[in-house]
Amino acid sequence: MSETPDEYEIIERTTPFQGYFRIDKFKLRHRCFDGGWTEPFWREVFERGHAAAVLPYDPVLDAVILQEQFRIGAIKAPGGPWMLEIVAGIIGPGEEIEDVVRREALEEAGLVLEELHHVQDYLASPGGTTESVSLFVGRADSSTAGGVFGLAEEAEDIRVRVLPFGEAMAEMQGRAMNVASLVIAMQWLALNRDMLRRRWSGRETAI
Numbered sequence: 232m233s234e235t236p237d238e239y240e241i242i243e244r245t246t247p248f249q250g251y252f253r254i255d256k257f258k259l260r261h262r263c264f265d266g267g268w269t270e271p272f273w274r275e276v277f278e279r280g281h282a283a284a285v286l287p288y289d290p291v292l293d294a295v296i297l298q299e300q301f302r303i304g305a306i307k308a309p310g311g312p313w314m315l316e317i318v319a320g321i322i323g324p325g326e327e328i329e330d331v332v333r334r335e336a337l338e339e340a341g342l343v344l345e346e347l348h349h350v351q352d353y354l355a356s357p358g359g360t361t362e363s364v365s366l367f368v369g370r371a372d373s374s375t376a377g378g379v380f381g382l383a384e385e386a387e388d389i390r391v392r393v394l395p396f397g398e399a400m401a402e403m404q405g406r407a408m409n410v411a412s413l414v415i416a417m418q419w420l421a422l423n424r425d426m427l428r429r430r431w432s433g434r435e436t437a438i
Contacts, residue, residue, distance in 0.1 A: 237262075238261060238262045239259060239260070239261035239262065240259060240260050240261070241257055241258075241259045242258045242259055242260065242271055243257070243258035244256070244257050244258075247275075252277065252278065252279050252280075253277075253278040254275055254276070254277055254278065255275070255276045255278055256273065256274070256275050256276075257273065257274050257275075257276060258271055258272070258273050259271065259272065259274065260272065275359070276359065276360065276361060277359055277360040277361075277362075278360070278361055279321075279355075279360055279361070279362045280321045280322065280362065281321070281322045281361075281362060281363045281364075281365070282319055282320065282321055282322060282355075282362060282363070282364045282365070283319065283320060283322055283328045283329075283331040283332045283335070283364070283365045283366075283367070284317055284318065284319035284320075284332070284364055284365070284366050284367070284412040284416070285317060285318050285319075285332040285335070285336060285344065285347065285366075285367040285368065285369040286317045286318075286366075286367070286368045286369070286412075286413070286416035286417065286420065287317070287318060287336060287340065287342050287344065287368075287369050287370075287371035287373075287376075288368050288369065288370065288371065288396075288420060288427070289370075289371055289372060289373035289374075289393075290370060290427060290428040290431045290432060291372075292373050292374065292395075293395060293396045293397075293424075293428070294373040294393050294394060294395050294396060294399075295373075295393075295394055295396060295399050295417070295420070296340060296342060296371055296373050296376050296391060296392070296393050296394075297315055297316065297317060297391075297392050297393075297394060297399065297413070298315075298316055298317070298318065298339060298340060298380075298389050298390060298391050298392065299313050299314065299315055299316070299389070299390045299392065300313065300314065300316065300381070300387065300388060300389045300390070301313055301314075301388065302314045305409075308409060309409070310409075314410055315392075315402075315410065315413060316410050316412070316413055317410075317412055317413050317416055318332065318335050318336045318339050318340055318342075319335060319364075319412060320332070320334065320335035320338075320339075322365075328365045329347055329367075332344065332347065332367055332369065333347075333369075336369065336371070338380065338381070338382060339380050339381060339387070339389050339391075340376065340380055340389070340391045341376070341378065341380055341391070342369075342371045342372075342376060343371070343372075344369035344370060344371055345369075345370040345371065345372075346369065346370040346431060347367045347368075347369050347370075348367060348368045348369075348427060348430075349365070349366075349367055350366040350367060350368060350415070350416060350419050351366055351415075351419075352364065352365050352366070353366065353411075353415070355411065364411075364412055366412060366415060366416055366419075368416060368419070368420060368427065370431050373393045376391055376393050377391050377392070377393055378390075378391055379391070396420070396424065399417065400417065400421060403417055
């Protein structure tokens with residue numbers, strides 16, 4: 232099989248692994264900045280699917296709702312495999328992105344999200360995976376939030392934590408927080424929190 236767009240050529244593609252996720256192997260070449268072509272080379276790509284993630288935020292109590300759970304990929308990471316994260320899930324075929332974050336917020340944290348604000352879409356790690364993440368901040372009521380959630384059939388054991396915004400920012404600076412969606416969402420909220428609180432309190436007309 233050969234595909235030849237103007238700037239790259241896929242010479243061969245195989246799928247050496249197909250399970251819950253998939254790994255594709257490509258033989259390819261692409262144009263160089265000087266106008267020539269690279270020599271053909273091999274790359275493996277992790278096909279994980281695309282995800283949606285949301286940081287639940289309570290504008291009344293100025294608090295965020297985070298969660299902790301075990302992650303196999305972080306066994307050797309600083310701080311260990313229990314990661315502080317935001318709500319996230321894989322987008323299924325035909326699913327609307329906002330429906331995904333609302334469903335996952337209910338399953339993983341027992342939260343009903345009242346409003347959603349889209350932050351940005353980003354590529355998780357384009358050197359090795361096709362995964363993209365659609366990131367939101369969602370309006371939530373933190374007054375009754377907390378507890379342990381997750382689906383037993385997926386071996387989920389998720390502890391929900393409510394943190395005042397200032398405390399969450401201080402905790403980010405004091406421990407190894409290395410989950411990209413959490414870092415990006417918290418930094419965005421730090422820059423846009425006043426705007427979001429005005430908008431969600433009805434004192435500003437949404438654009």
